[in-house]
Structure formats: structure tokens, C-alpha cells
Amino acid sequence: MQHRHTLSILVENKFGVLARIAGLFSGRGFNIDSLNVAPTKNPTFSRMTVVVKGDDRVLEQLTRQLDKLINVIEVEDFHPDEAVERELVLVKIKADSKTRSEAMQIVDIFRAKIVDIHEASMLVETTGNPRKLEAFLDLMNKFGILDMTRTGLVAMKRGQHNEKLKMKNEKL
Amino acid sequence: MTLGADILVQALEREGVEVVFAYPGGASMEMHQALTRSKIRTILPRHEQGEVFAAEGYARASGKAGVCLATSGPGATNLVTGIADAYMDSTPLVCITGQVKTDYIGKMAFQETDVLGLTLPIVKHSYLVMDVNDMARIVKEAFHIATTGRPGPVLIDIPKNIQQARTQPVFPTSVDLPGYRPFHKADPVAIQEVVGLISKSKRPMIYCGGGVISSNASQELLKFAEKTQIPVATTIMGCGGFPENHPLSLKWLGMHGTVYANYAVNEADLLLAIGVRFDDRVTGKVDKFAEHGTIVHIDIDPAEIGKNKPVALPILSDVKYALQKLNEVLASTDTKDHRARFADWHRQVEQWRKKYPLAWKENPRDPEEIQPQAAIRMLYELTKGEAIITTGVGQHQMWAGQFYDFKDPRTFLTSAGLGSMGFGYPAALGAKVACPHREVVDIDGDGSFLMNIQELATAYVEGIAAKAMVLNNRHLGMVVQWEDLMYKGNRAHTFLADPKHPDAEYPDLVQVAKGFRLPARKVSKKSELREAIQEMLDCKTAFVLDVRVPYTEHVLPMIPAGTSYKEIIIDRAPANRPASAPSDEL
Numbered sequence: 001m002q003h004r005h006t007l008s009i010l011v012e013n014k015f016g017v018l019a020r021i022a023g024l025f026s027g028r029g030f031n032i033d034s035l036n037v038a039p040t041k042n043p044t045f046s047r048m049t050v051v052v053k054g055d056d057r058v059l060e061q062l063t064r065q066l067d068k069l070i071n072v073i074e075v076e077d078f079h080p081d082e083a084v085e086r087e088l089v090l091v092k093i094k095a096d097s098k099t100r101s102e103a104m105q106i107v108d109i110f111r112a113k114i115v116d117i118h119e120a121s122m123l124v125e126t127t128g129n130p131r132k133l134e135a136f137l138d139l140m141n142k143f144g145i146l147d148m149t150r151t152g153l154v155a156m157k158r159g160q161h162n163e164k165l166k167m168k169n170e171k172l
Numbered sequence: 173m174t175l176g177a178d179i180l181v182q183a184l185e186r187e188g189v190e191v192v193f194a195y196p197g198g199a200s201m202e203m204h205q206a207l208t209r210s211k212i213r214t215i216l217p218r219h220e221q222g223e224v225f226a227a228e229g230y231a232r233a234s235g236k237a238g239v240c241l242a243t244s245g246p247g248a249t250n251l252v253t254g255i256a257d258a259y260m261d262s263t264p265l266v267c268i269t270g271q272v273k274t275d276y277i278g279k280m281a282f283q284e285t286d287v288l289g290l291t292l293p294i295v296k297h298s299y300l301v302m303d304v305n306d307m308a309r310i311v312k313e314a315f316h317i318a319t320t321g322r323p324g325p326v327l328i329d330i331p332k333n334i335q336q337a338r339t340q341p342v343f344p345t346s347v348d349l350p351g352y353r354p355f356h357k358a359d360p361v362a363i364q365e366v367v368g369l370i371s372k373s374k375r376p377m378i379y380c381g382g383g384v385i386s387s388n389a390s391q392e393l394l395k396f397a398e399k400t401q402i403p404v405a406t407t408i409m410g411c412g413g414f415p416e417n418h419p420l421s422l423k424w425l426g427m428h429g430t431v432y433a434n435y436a437v438n439e440a441d442l443l444l445a446i447g448v449r450f451d452d453r454v455t456g457k458v459d460k461f462a463e464h465g466t467i468v469h470i471d472i473d474p475a476e477i478g479k480n481k482p483v484a485l486p487i488l489s490d491v492k493y494a495l496q497k498l499n500e501v502l503a504s505t506d507t508k509d510h511r512a513r514f515a516d517w518h519r520q521v522e523q524w525r526k527k528y529p530l531a532w533k534e535n536p537r538d539p540e541e542i543q544p545q546a547a548i549r550m551l552y553e554l555t556k557g558e559a560i561i562t563t564g565v566g567q568h569q570m571w572a573g574q575f576y577d578f579k580d581p582r583t584f585l586t587s588a589g590l591g592s593m594g595f596g597y598p599a600a601l602g603a604k605v606a607c608p609h610r611e612v613v614d615i616d617g618d619g620s621f622l623m624n625i626q627e628l629a630t631a632y633v634e635g636i637a638a639k640a641m642v643l644n645n646r647h648l649g650m651v652v653q654w655e656d657l658m659y660k661g662n663r664a665h666t667f668l669a670d671p672k673h674p675d676a677e678y679p680d681l682v683q684v685a686k687g688f689r690l691p692a693r694k695v696s697k698k699s700e701l702r703e704a705i706q707e708m709l710d711c712k713t714a715f716v717l718d719v720r721v722p723y724t725e726h727v728l729p730m731i732p733a734g735t736s737y738k739e740i741i742i743d744r745a746p747a748n749r750p751a752s753a754p755s756d757e758l
Contacts, residue, residue: 073350
């Protein structure tokens with residue numbers, strides 16, 4: 001069965017780690033849909049969030065191989081229901097005196113933010129889950145998207161921390 | 173203040189390294205200079221592929237990590253096949269490469285190649301040393317990673333300026349690798365469950381592999397099999413993990429394994445898969461493999477569990493530990509009834525064994541023709557089954573597995589997973605260095621032998637008395653066999669002698685060996701075979717025995733790729749089979 005998977009990978013913050021991880025995906029012909037990496041509270045570790053579509057069984061084996069990499073501390077495969085997923089997008093749209101106010105209304109409704117503005121364009125920042133962002137970008141498209149960049153998904157498991165996790169987080 | 177290259181060598185000494193296989197070059201000569209200041213023996217091969225195969229042979233014969241050293245660029249790329257080979261066969265290696273100076277990296281400097289990037293998918297782990305202060309720690313970690321858990325190759329790439337930098341070394345006594353958890357121990361509940369499954373089964377089988385040898389668990393396996401009276405089939409990687417002259421041994425299974433091992437594993441109602449990975453050459457069509465059996469899989473590698481075949485009871489564990497625990501539980505269990513309970517099963521297995529023995533046919537028209545199988549069997553008899561055997565890849569490799577009975581672990585060293593031709597002779601050198609008092613014979617094919625024939629110089633110069641028995645059929649025999657089976661015998665570049673003079677003996681291996689100042693002999697008559705093999709064995713130096721054999725022999729039995737054991741070809745009757753379309757299976 002093909003599904004979208006959100007993998008949260010805790011790694012040592014060392015050079016080459018990204019290449020090792022990316023290699024396991026590319027070697028199987030998997031395309032990474034989105035990828036986000038940044039240090040954790042402890043700068044010697046990084047958290048990586050990878051979104052990938054693929055066969056469940058193949059991905060399960062891939063997850064185990066990821067876990068086997070020496071620099072990988074832990075891998076979790078989040079089910080969308082059990083995790084909070086967010087993404088940030090910066091989008092530059094066409095907006096002149098005629099369309100600006102309408103665009104601002106939509107920005108308001110989506111609780112997005114205008115971070116830069118010029119005579120014929122403005123730069124909007126927004127965060128949300130993938131569905132919200134799609135809806136927002138659909139509406140922005142009407143004005144004309146000049147440029148866009150997205151962070152890729154970040155995710156965190158919902159619910160209470162268990163003891164093991166708490167201990168780990170203190171270390172991180 | 174110590175030179176980086178000396179820190180490396182001192183760190184190797186601290187790991188107990190006694191020998192390195194090393195071919196120098198511009199980016200690695202600093203380390204060679206350091207080796208001249210050490211008691212470590214440096215063996216100079218004649219090609220980096222030879223050195224890495226020799227390191228593998230050393231590692232597999234000794235159980236210790238093999239160490240090899242090469243220069244940057246072409247030196248490093250020449251190691252790649254051996255690294256992939258060690259990765260596939262879980263051989264502990266530490267491969268050290270020189271690299272261009274750090275400020276030249278990424279600029280296409282002379283003899284620069286990104287060996288770390290090149291080898292990413294075929295190493296257990298790898299390092300690029302960017303600070304001389306990391307050197308001692310990295311070497312310590314590399315040996316730890318290479319030899320623990322499921323063993324494998326670790327690469328250390330060292331830029332020349334790091335070799336030449338100086339620091340006050342601190343040699344760590346332990347490693348701190350938060351993401352590396354190689355030690356797994358079977359859950360006691362699972363162990364009880366296995367014992368329960370055995371007590372309910374009627375047709376149990378053990379299918380075990382290289383994991384038994386890697387974890388030094390042969391004694392435990394023998395005890396377990398004898399106590400439970402369960403027959404044992406190994407993989408080709410597992411040959412010697414269980415004594416093949418034991419009544420419970422069915423030798424090995426898979427594409428060219430024995431009929432009785434394949435039948436028994438597939439007809440079993442309980443399959444104990446121990447230190448194996450359900451490789452396609454073993455299982456054939458994997459969903460048909462052991463389809464009637466409850467499968468228990470004991471392995472140290474979590475990524476192998478359920479990879480190719482869903483199993484009823486997965487046990488993540490060091491094989492030796494799991495077998496010890498099983499033996500402990502069984503010690504207090506009454507298994508006296510096993511022999512009676514499995515009597516029907518044993519009878520069935522013995523019937524198969526009698527009906528389908530491994531055999532070969534003499535040539536009725538030429539009684540002096542040497543069948544390759546006969547040569548191997550004679551070597552077995554003359555060495556009393558006590559030699560360490562290495563092989564190249566192809567027909568001779570399968571025959572070596574079939575007709576030499578292996579009693580001890582670490583005595584059959586073959587490139588099983590990657591199937592690298594050219595493995596045999598350099599691996600024999602490494603094994604002989606590891607075990608100088610044992611007879612070491614490379615049973616090779618003419619194609620494979622030629623691929624690393626330059627290592628005869630290493631044998632001569634270093635005084636390593638590894639023997640080569642070349643089963644010379646002047647063809648790429650295994651491909652010829654597949655041409656016969658699938659391409660109506662159309663020969664597509666599988667003739668390895670001189671097409672302009674097809675009857676001439678080319679290349680002349682005896683002459684070649686003489687060029688290396690090594691004794692050699694050609695034998696083409698069966699009546700001279702025994703004496704020729706004995707001459708090889710009696711020789712105190714390396715020796716090349718060129719055994720002339722027909723190219724028309726097929727390795728049988730054979731389960732064609734991607735089919736099940738029921739389609740096993742037992743007798744050679746290609747005319748009776750439909751000339752099948754070229755298979756899409758490998």
C-alpha cells in the first residue's frame with residue numbers, strides 16, 4: 001500500500017549524515033517530498049523531518065535501515081492523526097493599489113502576515129498544516145504568485161510525554 | 173608531539189592489529205613511513221583489489237578485523253569492489269585511504285576522488301578525518317563498529333596534511349556512540365516459545381548461515397542440534413558452521429545446494445532460521461519458500477527481520493546468546509523422545525539423501541578426462557578435509573561447496589553475496605597469513621584466477637604458501653551453463669582462451685607461474701591427478717596446479733532463479749526441457 005509517511009529522525013549533528021540518509025531513499029528510487037533539518041536544544045543533535053510517499057512495507061524496512069545508521073539515534077514514522085504537522089511558507093504575490101485590499105483581507109482571514117510590501121507586490125508569511133497552506137496558496141494564485149519558498153513539514157507527536165521520552169528530551 | 177600517521181599506526185597497534193595489506197601512493201606514503209617504525213607486518217600486494225580481498229580472507233579465517241590501506245584516487249576506487257564484498261558477506265574490515273590535502277578536497281586535485289561519497293551505500297560506517305585530534309578516537313570507533321553486531325567494513329579517509337599534522341594523542345579506552353546499539357539478546361519468553369514450537373513439531377529443520385560463524389556459535393549450534401535431533405542445512409556462507417560429516421547435516425541449500433537440504437527445508441513444519449537473511453539464491457521464489465512451515469528467525473540485524481519473508485516468531489539476538497539460552501532451557505527439558513518423535517522425518521530425509529546424492533558422471537568415451545568435481549573430491553581426501561578453502565566465483569565455487577565437506581567454521585571463504593570473481597587467490601593469501609600452520613587452497617576457475625593473478629608476486633615475495641588449484645575449462649563456465657539452459661547454447665563472449673587458436677592452451681598458467689618464480693604443474697589425465705594434487709600439497713611454497721577440465725559440465729542440482737524447489741533440475745537433460753525464453757531473473 002502506498003501512503004504518505006512523515007519520518008522524524010533524530011541524528012548526530014555531523015557532516016555526511018544527510019548524505020547517508022538521503023542515499024537510503026535515493027537507492028530505492030524514493031523521492032523525498034519535503035525535508036527539514038535543524039539542531040535540537042542540544043546542538044550536537046539535529047532533528048530531521050522527512051515526508052515521503054511509498055510502499056508501507058518497503059518504508060518499514062527503510063526505517064529500520066535508517067535506524068541502523070551509526071549517526072541516527074532514533075526514527076519515528078508518524079501517523080498524521082497522532083502528530084501535529086506544520087509548515088511555513090513565504091509567498092510573493094502581485095498586488096497593486098487595485099488588488100491590495102482584497103489580498104490583505106484574505107491574509108487576515110488566514111492569520112497570515114505581510115512581511116514586506118512594494119508598489120506592485122507584497123511578501124506574505126504564513127504557517128499551518130498542509131491543507132491550510134494549500135487552500136491559502138490557491139487563493140493567492142488568483143493574484144499571481146511571483147515567488148514562493150516553503151520550509152517543508154515539521155512534526156511533533158501529540159499527547160503526554162512518556163518517561164523515556166522525557167529523559168531523552170532533558171538530555172537533548 | 174606525535175605525527176598523525178604515527179598516531180594512526182599506534183592506534184592500530186592498540187587494537188591488536190598484527191598485519192596490514194597496503195599498497196602505497198602519494199597520499200598514503202606518510203602512513204607507510206609510519207608503518208616502517210612499527211612492529212605491524214605490512215604486506216605489499218600487487219593491486220588494491222588484491223589487498224582488500226586478502227584482508228577479507230584474513231578476517232574471515234581469523235575472526236579479527238582485516239586491515240587494508242590504499243592511496244587516494246585510483247587506490248581508493250580499486251578498493252571499492254572489496255568493500256562491497258565485505259558489506260554483503262558481513263566481513264569485519266577497516267579500510268584506510270589516503271586523501272589529498274584538505275584544502276585541495278573538492279577541486280579535482282591529482283588523484284582525488286570522493287571515496288567517502290563513493291562508498292556510502294556499501295559501508296557499515298565511514299569517516300573523513302578533518303582534525304588530527306580525532307584520529308585516535310576514530311580508529312577506536314572504526315574497529316568497534318566493524319567487529320560488533322553484524323560485522324562489516326568501515327572506511328577511514330585521511331587527508332595527507334592530517335597524516336602530517338602533529339598533536340599530543342589521547343587514546344580513548346571506550347567508545348561513545350549514542351546511535352549504535354549492536355548488542356541484542358533474545359527475550360526469554362521467545363526462547364521458551366521456540367522450545368514449545370519444537371515440542372509440537374513433527375518435521376523441524378534448522379536453516380543457518382554466516383551469522384553462526386560471525387558470532388562463533390558453532391559449538392552451541394552443534395549442542396542444540398544434537399540435543400533436539402533437528403537436521404541442519406546451512407547456507408553457503410554457513411558452510412563449516414555445522415560439521416558437514418555429521419549425520420544431522422544436509423550440507424547447504426539454495427540454487428545449487430543439495431536436493432535433500434532443499435526438500436527438507438521446504439517440507440519442514442518448523443523452520444529455525446538462524447543467522448540468515450533469506451537471500452534470493454537460497455529461497456528461489458520467496459513466497460513459495462518454506463510455505464508450510466512456521467518460521468522462527470533469529471538474527472542480530474533488526475533490518476533483516478521480515479525483510480524478504482514474513483516470519484511467525486522474530487527474535488532479535490546475537491545468535492550465540494540465543495543458542496546458549498536455548499541450550500540452557502533444553503538442558504532441563506526431556507528430549508529423549510525427540511529421536512522417536514522425529515523418526516519418520518529422519519527417515520524421509522534419509523530417503524531423499526539416498527535418492528539424490530551429490531554426484532558426477534565420468535566421461536565414458538574418455539576415462540582419462542578429469543571431472544572438476546572429482547578433482548575437488550580428491551583434494552578433500554588428500555587434505556583429510558582439514559584445509560582452508562577459498563574460491564573465485566562460478567561453477568568451481570559451487571562444486572567446491574558441494575564436494576569438499578567442511579567440518580569447522582572459518583574454513584570455507586567464498587564471495588557469496590557480491591559474487592566477486594578474483595576473490596579466491598588473494599583471500600587465500602590473507603587466510604594463510606592468519607593461519608600459517610594450516611593448508612590453504614584456492615579452488616579457482618581460470619576466469620576468476622586471472623582476475624587477480626598478479627598476487628602470485630605477493631605470494632612469492634612475502635613467502636606465503638597459499639596454493640591455487642585452477643579448474644581450467646577455458647570458459648566462463650557458469651555463464652556457459654546459463655547459455656546452455658536459456659540461450660540454446662549460443663556462446664556470447666564466454667570463451668576465455670585464444671579464439672584464433674581455439675585448441676591451444678592459453679594462457680599458459682605454468683609459464684605464468686614460472687614468471688613469478690613459483691612452482692606450477694599442469695595435469696590433464698585422471699591417472700595423474702592424485703599425484704599432481706599431492707605434489708601441490710607437499711610444496712612448501714605457493715603453487716599453481718592447472719587442472720584441465722571439460723567445459724561441458726553443468727553444476728547440478730539447480731533451482732533456476734525465481735522458481736521454487738519443486739522445479740529443481742537434478743539430471744542434465746536440457747533436450748527434454750522446453751527451450752525457455754531468456755529469463756528476466758538474474
